[in-house]
Amino acid sequence: MSEIRLTVNDKKRVVDVDEDTPLVWILRDTLALTGTKFGCGVGVCGSCTILENGKAVRSCQIPASEAKERAFVTIEGLSPDASHPCQRAWLEEDVAQCGFCQPGMILTACGLLHDQPDPSDEAIDAAMSDSVCRCGTYPRMRKAIRRAAALMREKKA
Amino acid sequence: MITSRRAFLKTAALGGASLVIAFDDKRLFGADKNDTAQFKPNGWIRIGADGTVTLTIGKSEMGQGVRTSLAMILADELEADWSRIKLVQASPGPDFKRLGTGGSFSLGGSWKILRQSGAAAREMLIAAAAARWKVDRATCSAANGSIVHTPSARQLAYADLLSDAAKLPVPTDPPLKKPGDFRLIGKPTKRIDGRDIVTGAARYGIDTKIPGMLYASIERPPWAGAKVKSTQEEKAKKVRGVRQIVPCTNGIAIVAESTWAALKGRATLAVEWEDPPKEAFDSEAHSKRLEAASREKGFITRKDEAPAVTSAVARTIEATYHYPFYAHAPVETMSCVADVRGDRCTIWVPTQAPNSLQEAVAHSLGTTPEKVEVFVTLIGGGFGRRLAVDYALEAAELSRAIKAPVQVLWSRGDDMKHGHFQAASAHRLSAGFDSAGALVAWQHTKAGSLHNLEKLPRPEAVRDAGYYQDLSWGVYDVPYAIPAIETRYVTVDLPVRHGPWRAVFAPSSVFAREAFLDEVAHECAADPLAFRLELLKGADQVKAGSLTIDRRRLRRVLEVVREKSSWGAAVAARHGRGVACNVYDGDTHIAYVVDVAVNNVGNVRVERVIAAVDCGLVVNPIGVEQQIEGGIIWGISSALLGEITFRGGTAQQSTYADYGVARMRDTPSIEVHIIPSAATSPFGMGEPPVPPIVPAIANAIFAATGKRIRRLPIRPEDLKANG
Numbered sequence: 001m002s003e004i005r006l007t008v009n010d011k012k013r014v015v016d017v018d019e020d021t022p023l024v025w026i027l028r029d030t031l032a033l034t035g036t037k038f039g040c041g042v043g044v045c046g047s048c049t050i051l052e053n054g055k056a057v058r059s060c061q062i063p064a065s066e067a068k069e070r071a072f073v074t075i076e077g078l079s080p081d082a083s084h085p086c087q088r089a090w091l092e093e094d095v096a097q098c099g100f101c102q103p104g105m106i107l108t109a110c111g112l113l114h115d116q117p118d119p120s121d122e123a124i125d126a127a128m129s130d131s132v133c134r135c136g137t138y139p140r141m142r143k144a145i146r147r148a149a150a151l152m153r154e155k156k157a
Numbered sequence: 158m159i160t161s162r163r164a165f166l167k168t169a170a171l172g173g174a175s176l177v178i179a180f181d182d183k184r185l186f187g188a189d190k191n192d193t194a195q196f197k198p199n200g201w202i203r204i205g206a207d208g209t210v211t212l213t214i215g216k217s218e219m220g221q222g223v224r225t226s227l228a229m230i231l232a233d234e235l236e237a238d239w240s241r242i243k244l245v246q247a248s249p250g251p252d253f254k255r256l257g258t259g260g261s262f263s264l265g266g267s268w269k270i271l272r273q274s275g276a277a278a279r280e281m282l283i284a285a286a287a288a289r290w291k292v293d294r295a296t297c298s299a300a301n302g303s304i305v306h307t308p309s310a311r312q313l314a315y316a317d318l319l320s321d322a323a324k325l326p327v328p329t330d331p332p333l334k335k336p337g338d339f340r341l342i343g344k345p346t347k348r349i350d351g352r353d354i355v356t357g358a359a360r361y362g363i364d365t366k367i368p369g370m371l372y373a374s375i376e377r378p379p380w381a382g383a384k385v386k387s388t389q390e391e392k393a394k395k396v397r398g399v400r401q402i403v404p405c406t407n408g409i410a411i412v413a414e415s416t417w418a419a420l421k422g423r424a425t426l427a428v429e430w431e432d433p434p435k436e437a438f439d440s441e442a443h444s445k446r447l448e449a450a451s452r453e454k455g456f457i458t459r460k461d462e463a464p465a466v467t468s469a470v471a472r473t474i475e476a477t478y479h480y481p482f483y484a485h486a487p488v489e490t491m492s493c494v495a496d497v498r499g500d501r502c503t504i505w506v507p508t509q510a511p512n513s514l515q516e517a518v519a520h521s522l523g524t525t526p527e528k529v530e531v532f533v534t535l536i537g538g539g540f541g542r543r544l545a546v547d548y549a550l551e552a553a554e555l556s557r558a559i560k561a562p563v564q565v566l567w568s569r570g571d572d573m574k575h576g577h578f579q580a581a582s583a584h585r586l587s588a589g590f591d592s593a594g595a596l597v598a599w600q601h602t603k604a605g606s607l608h609n610l611e612k613l614p615r616p617e618a619v620r621d622a623g624y625y626q627d628l629s630w631g632v633y634d635v636p637y638a639i640p641a642i643e644t645r646y647v648t649v650d651l652p653v654r655h656g657p658w659r660a661v662f663a664p665s666s667v668f669a670r671e672a673f674l675d676e677v678a679h680e681c682a683a684d685p686l687a688f689r690l691e692l693l694k695g696a697d698q699v700k701a702g703s704l705t706i707d708r709r710r711l712r713r714v715l716e717v718v719r720e721k722s723s724w725g726a727a728v729a730a731r732h733g734r735g736v737a738c739n740v741y742d743g744d745t746h747i748a749y750v751v752d753v754a755v756n757n758v759g760n761v762r763v764e765r766v767i768a769a770v771d772c773g774l775v776v777n778p779i780g781v782e783q784q785i786e787g788g789i790i791w792g793i794s795s796a797l798l799g800e801i802t803f804r805g806g807t808a809q810q811s812t813y814a815d816y817g818v819a820r821m822r823d824t825p826s827i828e829v830h831i832i833p834s835a836a837t838s839p840f841g842m843g844e845p846p847v848p849p850i851v852p853a854i855a856n857a858i859f860a861a862t863g864k865r866i867r868r869l870p871i872r873p874e875d876l877k878a879n880g
Contacts, residue, residue: 001397018397018417025417029372034364035357037537038416039488040569044813047488075357087355094347094779097787098220099354100361100489100537129820132813134488134538135220136790138824140783 004064008033009077019065024048026067027059027074035075035103039132046131049104049111050074056111075103078110085155086110089148097135105131109145118149196319198278198327200252201231201271208302208316210237215247216267217258217509218350219487219539220787221843222780225349227267229776233341234275234334237315238302244349246533249515249526256511256533259544260661261841264776265744268838276331278322285321286313301340336774336837345779350535362507362534363566365494370562371400373555374419376428377408377575380437380806381652385409386429393426402426403558407547410555416566437806438652440482440581447583447649448477450604455647456625458633459701463597463641470589470598474680476673478584479868480665481800484808484816485579485658489537490572495552496562500524502553507536509543517546517611518553541657545577545610570811578801578808579658580606580651584632584669588677589641596677596692598641603632603666606651626702631666631848634701636711636740637674637692653803659791660847663741671737671852672866675859685856686719686736686750704743710771710834711740714748717769717830722750731755731878732764733861737853741845746771746832749789751853752825755861759873763793763825763854770829772845773836781842782829788846789827794819796851800870 004015008031015030022041027033027050039047041060048059051073059072078084082091086106096102105128112119112127119127124145133141196204203211212231216223224244232242247253279299286304287294290311297306303314336342353359378384390402393411398418403410411426413419494505495518502522508514511531519526536543552565567575582605589598607628625646626633633644658664678688693708693715700706715738718724728734731754738748752765768785775781798817802809810816855866862876 017415018421020421021415021417025415028364029415029417032366033357034360034366037361037489038363038566039490040812041420042569042812042814045488045569075355078356082352082356090355091347091351094351094783096348096351096354097222097783098218098487098489098536098538099348099350099359100487100535102354103357106355125822125824129822132488132818132820134486134540134791134818136787136819136824137783138790138819138821139786139827141821142824 004068006067006069007071009073015064017064019063021064023059023062023064023067023072026064033074033076037100037104039101045101046108047101047104049107049131051107051110054111054114056108075107078106085151086113086144086148089144089151093140093144093147095137095140095144097137101131101133105133105141109141109148112145113149113152117152119145196278196323198281198322199274201274202235202278204315204319206316206319208314209241209243210235210302210315211243211245213245213247215253215256216263217511217533217536217539219258219509219536219543221263221784222348222777223258223263225346226264226776226780227271228349229341229346230268230271231275233339234272235279236299236301239341241302242349248533249512249531254512257513258509258539259541259657261741261745261844264839264841272333273331276333277328280328280331281322281325282315282318284325285318289313289318289321342776343774343778346777347779359535361489361537362505363489363492363537365505365534365564367494367496367505367562370494370564371412371414371559372416372419373410373412373563373565374423374568375405375408375410375551375565375571376423376426377571379430379574380433383430383433386431388429389425389427393422396422396425401559403555405551405554405558407551412555412559412563420568433805433807438803439805440803443581443651444479444583447581447604448479450647450649451477451583451585451602453604453647455602455604455645456620456622457643458622458625458629458646459642459644461640461642467597467640468591471592473587473589473598474676475585475587476676476867478586478669478672480582480584480668481869482581482802483579483658483795483799484573484576484801484810485538485540485542486573486813486816486818487538487540487542490569491548491567492564493549493552494562494564495549495556497522497553497556501528502556503530503532504549504553505532505534506549507534507543508546508549509536509539509541510546514546514549518549521550522553522557540659541661542577545656573811573816574808575654577608577610577654577656579664580655582665584665586669586673588673588680590680594681596639596681599635599637599639600643601632601635601670602645602647603629604647604649605662605665606649606655608656609654610656623702628662629666630661630663630742631670631739634704634706634740634743635670636699636706636708637689638695638699639692653806660741660844663848664795664851667737667739667848668851668855668869671739671849672855675735675852675856676865684725686715686724689736689738690715706740706743707746710746711738711748713832714738714746714769714771717832718748718750718767721769721828721830722767724750728752731861733857733859735853735855735857735860737849737856739845739849741848744773744840745842745845747845747849749849749853751850751857753854753857753861755858755876757878759876761797761854761858761871761873761876763823765826766828766850768827768829768846769832771832771834772842773834773840774838775831775834776839778831781831784842785829785846786827788844789850790819790824791847792850792854793823796854796869797823797871
């Protein structure tokens with residue numbers, strides 16, 4: 001066990017875990033931030049996606065030893081009131097069905113829009129296709145991402 | 158012995174999991190008169206002193222939108238203020254004795270009782286206000302959480318009428334609103350849990366945390382009956398955070414202080430299992446058995462003799478269709494939290510079968526159901542997998558053994574390898590033509606396996622046609638007018654776990670039927686869509702088992718997709734357009750036209766799907782569209798991507814990497830047309846969109862390449878250009 005210092009949703013946290021503990025379990029079991037989901041543990045479903053410096057990263061692929069001194073944002077930290085453009089767009093397009101994969105999907109979309117504020121349809125498909133939604137919410141997700149991009153541009157203008 | 162199909166399905170076909178809200182009329186319709194701080198006219202509705210309306214949802218939410226649609230039905234009749242609705246999830250108990258969700262029965266099965274419940278409460282509130290004002294109740298009406306006295310424009314909020322209303326008798330046959338007066342039903346309504354979902358506040362089974370809870374991961378035998386050869390138990394015990402290693406019914410449990418410690422402990426335990434015997438289950442060998450069985454007689458599920466005037470069969474064509482094993486693969490793996498204390502147990506579980514689960518857990522603990530309290534969480538994907546209660550039994554067994562609350566969490570590999578798979582099947586079809594070339598005879602034999610969620614509901618000796626019909630939706634309920642129809646079911650034993658999937662057991666059957674019909678149309682040199690419409694002439698309604706097929710509704714959805722898809726227009730080389738349709742369980746009518754492109758190396762891209770649906774009265778149009786979109790994408794997964802194969806008794810797939818499921822890049826453009834229906838009640842939508850999509854894709858591939866798809870999933874190597 002070792003003390004790992006990291007920042008989650010702007011709060012400094014010190015956790016006492018094994019160095020090989022994947023960040024997804026630190027978030028879920030140690031910090032009780034269960035909005036970050038476990039789906040596969042091997043980086044192929046995207047459910048555990050969180051943000052670091054605006055970019056989407058998979059928390060199941062980051063061991064505690066590598067999470068040290070880094071700062072992450074989980075779905076709970078995206079906005080306190082569902083006001084982030086991605087959350088708003090998700091609600092306006094009524095994307096979710098069971099909803100389980102959606103935190104990861106929303107944060108994956110945030111990562112895409114951080115890099116490409118006005119992504120092409122191809123770029124959207126490419127960025128989102130490493131993630132799994134078994135309910136099949138992809139058509140609405142596509143629309144929501146375009147809407148979120150427009151909302152973000154509006155905000156800047 | 159002919160069993161009512163619905164009654165049968167409710168109680169038996171899905172492993173004893175009952176599918177419709179069953180209720181104790183006396184309790185549910187009995188107002189709670191002891192509590193004047195709130196108004197609780199029945200088991201579904203409670204209005205608090207602050208005016209908040211709390212509705213109880215008796216169906217499990219797994220993405221199909223029941224928490225929204227059932228609340229809409231209750232709130233509409235109640236004339237509640239939609240912005241002040243709160244939901245609670247029903248638990249098994251005196252009010253709810255047969256909770257269960259499946260078969261797309263939630264809307265149809267709940268429609269009447271929920272409307273009556275809402276209307277009864279509304280009538281009591283109107284009566285209370287009229288008495289308060291001393292006016293004729295006919296001059297009062299309810300709207301948006303208040304009663305209004307129209308002549309004087311006086312208004313009273315529900316919150317101000319609670320104690321008066323609670324004293325009134327509950328009307329047993331309250332007047333229901335006219336459809337024209339619906340305020341919520343039929344209006345596009347966003348998911349009621351949407352905000353919780355996008356903020357991460359929504360709690361699924363896996364998110365359950367209770368004080369003192371430990372975490373367990375179970376190493377399961379790779380094939381049924383496998384014995385342990387060796388373990389590294391001493392090493393595993395030394396993994397930090399591992400508390401105990403507990404042999405249990407389903408394997409060896411590693412109990413730890415965190416999920417990661419349990420997973421690490423399990424890896425360190427490094428269980429070696431015996432090698433499987435030569436005769437261990439193998440899906441390739443099973444496929445051959447199924448094919449042979451499809452030539453057997455089996456049980457006749459329908460036999461329409463040709464009228465004497467029909468000329469004899471002069472020529473037949475036949476084909477065998479093969480359907481593989483599939484996993485449900487919901488993104489939330491199986492999990493359950495159990496806290497056993499003495500002879501009592503509390504369970505938090507994402508389940509489709511709360512009452513079956515309660516009974517099964519009670520039985521396993523040697524206690525009674527009322528001592529097992531079950532809290533149903535949100536479900537991160539069900540698709541029929543969570544009608545099985547295996548993961549709850551594991552948690553209860555472990556909690557009792559370690560004397561602490563425990564969460565059993567399945568890894569993705571556990572979930573993929575130890576599911577209750579959709580069973581493989583083989584379908585033998587033949588079509589007979591008379592000397593003039595007209596289709597006069599149809600035969601379809603399904604060789605498949607029932608389910609083993611629990612012991613089979615009925616011994617073979619007393620199974621009847623109704624029993625097999627329930628298990629062969631899509632086979633016996635052929636909607637087409639063909640003079641002679643004979644359908645059969647052959648049961649093939651299957652030693653691995655299997656059960657219903659999204660659309661229960663229908664997808665394989667509808668795939669075979671609709672793809673073979675395309676072969677028949679081709680044989681007749683007919684346009685496959687026009688051919689279907691031609692076969693749907695004749696009697697408007699036709700009986701098949703206990704179902705009534707309404708051919709007018711099916712014709713209508715076909716006509717709509719024909720028009721909206723520009724059916725018949727020319728397409729580019731290696732592009733094709735295919736059609737398929739189905740009536741799901743005699744209720745929901747769907748037709749698809751699918752456009753595909755097949756590249757030179759045989760990769761199929763579904764480019765566009767035009768859908769038309771008649772699902773009866775529409776409660777939430779957004780919900781209908783979402784389920785069609787989701788059903789299409791589910792079908793794309795099964796047509797083009799993953800299958801489960803078994804070698805040595807073990808499922809060979811373990812993640813989404815080797816069991817492919819559709820991603821955004823696989824998603825076509827989808828256009829949904831909801832047909833105004835003559836029906837006055839709603840039909841389910843969670844499952845009906847699934848069965849006809851796969852044959853529509855297969856038929857489009859034939860149009861694009863001239864190659865017939867008779868085996869799933871579709872393999873690019875079979876579709877190479879010039880191949």
